[in-house]
Amino acid sequence: MATLATPPPRTGLVVVQALRRKHCAECRGGPVPLLVPDNGAPRCLDCADLGHLVFLPRGDTALTRRAREESSLSAVVVRFNRRRSRYERQGVLVEEAALARAEERCLADAEARRRRRVRDARRRAAEDVRFTDAFAAEIRRLFPACPAERAREIAAHASVRGSGRVGRSAAGRALSEVAVTSAVVASVRHVDTPYDRFLMDGVARHEARRRIAGTVDRRLREWRGTG
Ligand SMILES: [Zn+2]
Numbered sequence: 380m381a382t383l384a385t386p387p388p389r390t391g392l393v394v395v396q397a398l399r400r401k402h403c404a405e406c407r408g409g410p411v412p413l414l415v416p417d418n419g420a421p422r423c424l425d426c427a428d429l430g431h432l433v434f435l436p437r438g439d440t441a442l443t444r445r446a447r448e449e450s451s452l453s454a455v456v457v458r459f460n461r462r463r464s465r466y467e468r469q470g471v472l473v474e475e476a477a478l479a480r481a482e483e484r485c486l487a488d489a490e491a492r493r494r495r496r497v498r499d500a501r502r503r504a505a506e507d508v509r510f511t512d513a514f515a516a517e518i519r520r521l522f523p524a525c526p527a528e529r530a531r532e533i534a535a536h537a538s539v540r541g542s543g544r545v546g547r548s549a550a551g552r553a554l555s556e557v558a559v560t561s562a563v564v565a566s567v568r569h570v571d572t573p574y575d576r577f578l579m580d581g582v583a584r585h586e587a588r589r590r591i592a593g594t595v596d597r598r599l600r601e602w603r604g605t606g
Pocket residue numbers: 403404405406407408422423424425426427
């Protein structure tokens with residue numbers, strides 16, 4: 380097993396979490412939880428002039444990086460993993476003021492990200508309105524006799540973001556005739572026929588569709604102005 384006197388292969392200051400009860404080679408204090416390796420004579424943080432640093436556990440990479448940037452003195456804290464036979468990073472020791480500054484920078488980032496999310500949501504909402512308008516217009520072009528209110532309703536339903544409905548598919552985005560027509564068919568099926576009730580009653584989907592096919596066709600012909 381590697382001893383504490385064997386420094387892990389790292390650049391910069393390294394502090395080791397003691398696995399066994401160890402005492403400082405200089406002040407004889409201890410046992411100390413953290414030791415600074417020094418040629419076979421590990422020292423406590425105070426004797427190594429690192430006693431004023433605070434421990435920041437690993438986990439938050441941005442905070443860690445910034446805390447080290449802000450800190451004129453910092454050290455990496457490692458612990459020897461016996462099973463894996465290697466030193467593993469546990470966190471860093473940094474100046475308390477540096478940690479505070481790093482935390483402020485991360486908070487500022489979080490606030491900036493929050494503001495960006497709000498802007499993105501507003502932009503998406505605006506895009507959705509434009510998309511719904513275009514979709515409704517296309518429904519009215521293909522089905523001139525479809526009531527405007529109904530076309531609007533179908534378009535809004537079809538363009539609900541993230542719903543996976545036809546309006547959000549690539550074809551729907553492109554407002555292809557197939558996509559627009561299938562959104563209209565879906566609406567007619569659910570609103571103007573007993574399709575949903577058939578499904579609730581346990582009628583198989585293809586059988587339910589067969590039963591309502593005539594009604595759907597009539598409604599589409601009517602809305603196309605060819606009924
Ligand atoms: Zn000491």
